[in-house]
Amino acid sequence: xxxxxxxxxxxxxxxxxxxxxxxxxxxxxxxxxxxxxxxxxxxxxxxxxxxxxxxxxxxxxxx
Amino acid sequence: xxxxxxxxxxxxxxxxxxxxxxxxxxxxxxxxxxxxxxxxxxxxxxxxxxxxxxxxxxxxxxxxxxxxxxxxxxxxxxxxxxxxxxxxxxxxxxxxxxxxxxxxxxxxxxxxxxxxxxxxxxxxxxxxxxxxxxxxxxxxxxxxxxxxxxxxxxxxxxxxxxxx
Numbered sequence: 001x002x003x004x005x006x007x008x009x010x011x012x013x014x015x016x017x018x019x020x021x022x023x024x025x026x027x028x029x030x031x032x033x034x035x036x037x038x039x040x041x042x043x044x045x046x047x048x049x050x051x052x053x054x055x056x057x058x059x060x061x062x063x
Numbered sequence: 064x065x066x067x068x069x070x071x072x073x074x075x076x077x078x079x080x081x082x083x084x085x086x087x088x089x090x091x092x093x094x095x096x097x098x099x100x101x102x103x104x105x106x107x108x109x110x111x112x113x114x115x116x117x118x119x120x121x122x123x124x125x126x127x128x129x130x131x132x133x134x135x136x137x138x139x140x141x142x143x144x145x146x147x148x149x150x151x152x153x154x155x156x157x158x159x160x161x162x163x164x165x166x167x168x169x170x171x172x173x174x175x176x177x178x179x180x181x182x183x184x185x186x187x188x189x190x191x192x193x194x195x196x197x198x199x200x201x202x203x204x205x206x207x208x209x210x211x212x213x214x215x216x217x218x219x220x221x222x223x224x225x226x227x
Contacts, residue, residue: 006199009147010206017140017210020133021217024227 011040110222117218118176121211124218137214144207145178152191153200155182174208174215 015036019029108128117124122138125131156168173179182188190204191197220226 003199006151006196010199010203013140013144014206014210017137020136020140021213 007044008041011037011044014040107224108222110219113218113222114215117215118174118211120177121175121207121214124214125221128218128221130221137210141175141207141210141214142178144203144210145175148200148203148205148207149182149188151196151200151203152194153197153202153204154190154192155179155188155204156201157183168205171205171212172208174210174212175204176211179208 015033018036019033023029023032113124113127115124116127120138121141122134122136125134125137156165156172158169159165175182190200194200217226
């Protein structure tokens with residue numbers, strides 16, 4: 001599974017969990033879910049692009 | 064207007080009057096009387112048992128407190144995170160001498176409750192550091208444990224009547 005899909009799956013599980021835990025009304029739950037899910041996915045992509053010019057080490061050898 | 068169009072006059076006496084609301088003192092003396100829906104503020108169940116059940120099996124504390132749907136949903140979410148973590152060969156934290164962070168991560172992973180000990184001692188699961196999804200799996204497993212810790216606190220609050 002790709003890194004991106006794993007990140008999306010992680011964001012989905014965490015967002016649904018906190019939407020159910022912290023909100024009781026359906027509309028509030030949907031709103032919190034969307035906020036958290038988009039925040040995690042878009043935030044993750046933004047941080048990935050910010051880190052792109054600063055690799056932590058030499059590139060891994062291609063097998 | 065008024066009687067001419069069928070609407071009652073402004074001075075007409077009201078119909079059967081609603082009973083006056085109970086006084087605060089009366090409500091405090093009978094916290095469980097006449098509360099079929101168990102609104103917030105009404106304790107329910109044994110809070111210690113609810114917390115232990117919630118820790119042992121994700122969602123079981125909520126099921127014990129009558130929150131069947133929420134309990135089932137939480138069980139599915141935490142179990143899904145744990146299954147994904149195990150399928151990726153993630154790390155199931157345990158204390159390691161010389162690694163202080165392991166002492167922080169281990170209680171979080173042990174938040175999985177029965178699942179942690181079944182994996183650790185029953186199945187001998189340790190994770191595989193050479194697996195491609197090792198880091199991701201570790202994050203999923205740790206997150207599952209921490210989510211279950213929050214469920215224990217939530218079940219405690221529900222049993223105390225602080226939350227519906």
